[in-house]
Amino acid sequence: MQKLETGKTAKINFTKSYKNKKQLEKILLFSVAVILATFWLLPLLWIVSTAFKPESDVIDPIVRWIPKRVTLDNFRIIFSDKENAPILRWFFNSLFIALSHTILILLFDSLAAFAYARLKFKYKETIYWTMMATMMIPGVINFIPAYVIVDKLGWIDTPAAMIFPGLGGVFGVFLLRQFFEGIPKDLDEAALIDGASYFTIYFRIILPLSKPALMTLAVFTFMGNWNDFLWPILVTNDAANRTLPAGLAIFQGTYIHNYGILMAGALISAVPPILLFLLGQKYFVKGIALSGLKE
Structure with missing residues (x-):
């Protein structure tokens, strides 16, 4: 006991x-x-x-997280100075380019991932892993050949120069393939028996079940394109055709000592990526968690 x-x-x-x-x-x-x-x-x-601080408070040696005086003058200046800093033009340039690039990435990468996850063809694994190996090559190495191609196509100073060159990335193919392989193949077989084509399976079965992975890729792609700085600088000569991060470089040169105005521009640039992440947070976390799992 x-x-x-x-x-x-x-x-x-x-x-x-x-x-x-x-x-x-x-x-x-x-x-x-x-x-x-x-x-x-x-x-x-x-x-x-x-x-939101006036310049006199910005250069105050006493650090104050909460401004003594709240002002909107910094935002009024950057929105009114259309000659040196057409920030609204830069903002809509960035929005159009980032959205277009994201939509095309989702389309092309999901099609490629579907082929690698669901179809059978010769040398599939060899081609796939050869593509994955290119992820180890730094992107800046491609800048010179990419610039030459863009120049030959007459895309310098156009949105196309910032939309199409990045569509050859394979990270999205890898991410979506991992997710697609976690979807039971019994669904495909049942659909094929009912007479569905592979495109029907792709549009009606795979994509609706892959919202978390698609949203994850959308967040990564949008933020990467929106925050891109070096490439837009290289392929644009006219300041009006630049994206917001690239435009802020000129903006910084114009107001090099006015940190309040610089921070106002940086805040405007940070708002869309933060909103996108907050809106898609549920799908983003779920997509990251499930993309590495297989059935």
């Missing part, structure tokens, strides 16, 4: 110790997440704070 009670006591103590260990792990992970989030948020909060 005493041995039984001793065994129960030991089991209870082990259970408590295990629960305490799990709680400690959760606390440590939460603490690390809070620290990382703080490091990410502090620069953003400083941009917001500086954007």
Whole structure:
């Protein structure tokens, strides 16, 4: 009887110790997440704070996170200076280019991923892994041949120069193929028996079930294109044809000492990617979690 009670006591103590260990792990992970989030948020909060400060408060040696005087003058200046900083033109250039690029990436990469995940053809794996190997090549290496091609096509100073060259990336193919392979193939077989074609399976079965992965790729693609700086600088000569990040480089040269105006421009540039992530956060997290899983 005493041995039984001793065994129960030991089991209870082990259970408590295990629960305490799990709680400690959760606390440590939460603490690390809070620290990382703080490091990410502090620069953003400083941009917001500086954007609404008058210049006299910006250069004040005393650091104030909350402005003593809130002003919209910085935004009025950048929206009114259409000659040196056509920021609305840059904004809509970026929006059109990023949206067009994202839609085309989703179309082409999903078609390619469907072929690699569902179809059978000769040398499929060899071709696929050869494509994946190109992900190890730095993108800047392609700048010179890509620029020559864009120049020969007459796309310099046009949105096409910033929409089409990046469509050959294979990251989206990899991401979507991993997700597509997690969808049961029994659905395909049932559809084929009912007389459906592969395009019908792609549009009516695979795509509706792949919203998380598609949203994840859309977020990555949109943010990558929206934040691109070097390539738009190379392929645009007229300032009016530039995207917002590339335009802000000129903008910085114009107002090199006016940090309030610079932060106002940076804040405008940061709003669309943040909104996109917040709107698609549920699908984004789910897509990342499921893309590495297979049936």
